[in-house]
Amino acid sequence: MSDEKSKPTSVLQHIESALYVINQLCIGFVTIWVSWTCLRQDLSGIRLHAWLVTFGFVFLMAEGMMCFYDGSWLTVRYSRKYKTAFHVVLQILGGGMGVAGCLIQLIRDDWSISVTLHARLGFAAFVLCLISLLSGLVAFLARCLSRTISPLVNKTFHVVLSFAAFVIAMMAQFYGYTQTGIFRGQGQDFVVLMQVVTMVLMVLTSIGAIKSLYQKIGSLAS
Numbered sequence: 001m002s003d004e005k006s007k008p009t010s011v012l013q014h015i016e017s018a019l020y021v022i023n024q025l026c027i028g029f030v031t032i033w034v035s036w037t038c039l040r041q042d043l044s045g046i047r048l049h050a051w052l053v054t055f056g057f058v059f060l061m062a063e064g065m066m067c068f069y070d071g072s073w074l075t076v077r078y079s080r081k082y083k084t085a086f087h088v089v090l091q092i093l094g095g096g097m098g099v100a101g102c103l104i105q106l107i108r109d110d111w112s113i114s115v116t117l118h119a120r121l122g123f124a125a126f127v128l129c130l131i132s133l134l135s136g137l138v139a140f141l142a143r144c145l146s147r148t149i150s151p152l153v154n155k156t157f158h159v160v161l162s163f164a165a166f167v168i169a170m171m172a173q174f175y176g177y178t179q180t181g182i183f184r185g186q187g188q189d190f191v192v193l194m195q196v197v198t199m200v201l202m203v204l205t206s207i208g209a210i211k212s213l214y215q216k217i218g219s220l221a222s
Helices: 002-039 046-068 080-108 117-140 151-179 181-186 188-221
Strands: none
Touching: 002 046, 002 181, 002 188, 046 080, 046 117, 046 151, 046 181, 046 188, 080 117, 117 151, 151 181, 151 188, 181 188
């Protein structure tokens, strides 16, 4: 009986590990391609914006979200204390770069939001990321503030905000491939491939956040 019970767990672990590797390949592919496209020319204006938001949201923020993922072979050996430290550092760096990239574009547009879906989603991600970083700081200090704010409630709020900010940022990235001029010379088929890869990494990165959110909502309901 014990062998039968251990098999599903083992299979699930292998699946999670495989999905983690696929996700890392997707993240690396998008980050390297966008970085190469932007860095091979003058890194200013729209190219600086694209590089900052891609490196911040797609690479650093996604890696920070996956620190607690069960299939992460990069952090599986570390205790939760170290995973939390990695998560905080990556989220601050990623969120900071993403926010900086959005600010640069807002300044270039004289603080006006374009009518494109990419611009509107990007601004929404910008606002949510700022709030998420603030809620993350509160969650990190939750023990000190436990008399004022329930740590579980605040962490749940932080997970919801971070998840929403990441998904919206990935949707903005998706539309950015076609609604910004710097990627048009890459060929339509390749741009479609990048959109598909971006959606795949968004879904795979969200698995850990959804599991964490489900557990926290269950704890709140009990």
